[in-house]
Amino acid sequence: MSTIAVTGAASGIGAAVCRHLEAAGHTLIRVDLRDADVNADLSSAAGRQAAVEQTLSACNNRLDAVVACAGVGVTAPSVGLIVGVNYFGVSEYLDGLEDALAASGNGKAVIIGSVAGSHMVATPHPMAAAMLEGDEAKAYQLAEESANPSAAYAASKYAVTVFGRRKSVEWGKRGMRLNIIAPGAVETPLHKASLDDARFGEAVKNFVAPMGRAGVPDEIADGVDFLLSDQSAFVNGSVLFIDGGMDAMVRANTF
Template sequence: MSTIAVTGAASGIGAAVCQHLEAAGHTLIRVDLRNADVNADLSTAEGRQAAIAQTLEACNNRLDAVVACAGVGVTAPSIGLILGVNYFGVTEYLDGLEDALTAGCNGKAVIIGSVAGSHMVATPHPMAAAMLENDEAKALQMAEQSENPSAAYAASKYAVTVYGRRKSVEWGKRGLRLNIIAPGAVETPLHKASLDDARFGEAVKNFVAPMGRAGVPDEIADGVGFLLSDKSAFVNGSVLFIDGGMDAMVRTNTF
């Protein structure tokens, strides 16, 4: 079976993804801040390089897939941390593993984005532009000046989705595939922290999909399983919304 690296593996969606993939017989390299096979801080350049080096060592420079689940939400200790993990922690890690994925069997990757990122497609935030220019210093400077973690979160998820779609064009020519899943509200510790926060709790509580409930991590993990399987062999550069209809409700005429 395949060797698959999963970031954000210790909890939430990442933990569910690991459970599903392991049950299917895959060999996993779990990456997280702690309690993982590779313990590294993806919010810093040093931590990302350490994660890449340790992952390459663990897979002997041959990797079949990556699932980039690591992410932080609006209750993160700083707005800069949101950008550091959600965008740069994903893009630098994937870039560093490209050659290993090429050496693997039909290498593929899935990025866990967010339905929140899609709401900024028409008017991208300047923070997103700085991220897409790979100017981390500029993006972090903007983050320090911002007092809106919700905008930073959406900008990070928009930017990482655009990165994934751009990269999928390049990867497709090399026989690799890259897709993005955009979850809506999902019952994870991250979502619970937002619900319990006095600043964001009411808005999060009212952010309800047409289906009338939040998703569960297993539903996202099922989507990951599909995108890593041969059943999705011609799916590349797509954004799969697993959101109970939230994107359709908010952007009915835009797709």
């Protein structure tokens, strides 16, 4: 059985991922703001460093997998927070654990991105470029200046997907795998907060997948199960859309 770190473990998709992995007999290191094995704030450099150090200590520097679920949505208290958690909270945490994942022989990771990330493929926002350059201060400043949580969310998910795909090339050469899941709307507290928000509620309600419903967290956890299993041994650098057909609806000709 494996030792697996899951960020955002306390709620929504992360909690479902933990239920699945625990039921399969894996040992979990739950990471979240509170009530977890590792309590850390992934929005700050210090918090991310603490999360890495505590995770390394909990796994004795040998880790089989990471599932990076922690994220904030468009109702986050500040636009900059979207950049800090959704991009740097994933990229720096994974970078810090890379050697521990290599030590397991065939480390794996899954990043929970979003179908929103593909909305920015044609013309990425400059804040996405700043994230990919590792310039957190600039990305944060551009995000705050934009005052546009939807753009920051899409940029963060685009950038974290590109980060994951670039890393998968390096990781593949080390016998490791990194894939991204891009969920559509999923019934979680994050989604409910958007639906209930006066600014975004109407748009979120009207953006419905061809299958006519939102997903549930277990459907995303099913994808994680597959991407961490031997059944996906040759799957690396992929973006798995679990979105009821939303991405196909928006951009059928681009893949």
